[in-house]
Amino acid sequence: MSETPLPPACRVRPAVLLDDEALGELDRATWSTLHAVMPRPQPPYAPFFDDQHGPGDFLVAEVRxxxxxxxxxxxxxxxxxxxxxxxxxxxxxxxxAVAGWARGRGVARTLLRAACATARGDGANRITLRVLGHNAPARALYASEGFAVEGVLPGEFFLDGRYVDDVLMGRSLAP
Structure with missing residues (x-):
């Protein structure tokens, strides 16, 4: 299945404080046990950005x-x-995370490539991630972008009544 190309007006940019509300809404709308190990957020909702998660840690994709x-x-x-x-x-x-209306349009791939470019620009030569073993779509995306499984923590999480592996993936950022 090929992805529908993004509209020409799509861009990736660093997050700013003004993105807090929209990012919080997106995060809540996309919550799923396919990727989340924390319980579903409940009102009253905490701000998206906090002392451990500032705007400087995020890239956002926008579509006009x-x-x-x-x-x-x-x-x-x-x-x-x-x-x-x-x-x-x-x-x-x-x-x-990608909004439901934007899925299948290359947004995740675009964000992933932008993250690699940003990391490389910051002097990093390696990038890693963790993904739940049952999240086949994410694992396939990461593999298609050069990430390899570097380790598995079997049954690391208990979600929806079953044990789920924590899969460690990484790749070089060398040209």
Missing amino acids: DAADEPRLAGYIRLVPPTPLACNSHVRQIQGL
Whole structure:
């Protein structure tokens, strides 16, 4: 199945504080046990950005709507996996979400490629992520973009009445 190309007005940009509400809504709308290990968010909702998750950690994809207004289509969170200097050459994807209306249009792939380019631009030479074993669509996307399984933590999570593996994936950012 080929993906429908994104409209020419699609762009990826760094998140800003003003994205908080839209990102929170997107995060809640896309919550699923296919990728989430935390319980479903319940009102009253906490702000999307907090002391551990600032705008500087996120890239967002925008698509212009019929009125030529930007509409948030997805986000990816890209951070150093640890604060250690000896690990500063690595970036880790710690979240990726795409709005339901934007799925199948290449938004996740665009965000993933932008995250790799951003990490490379920040001096990283390696990028990693964790994905739930039963999330076949995400695993296929990551594999198609050069990520390889580097480890599996069997039965690491208990979700919806069953044990689910935590799959560790990574790839080089070298040209």
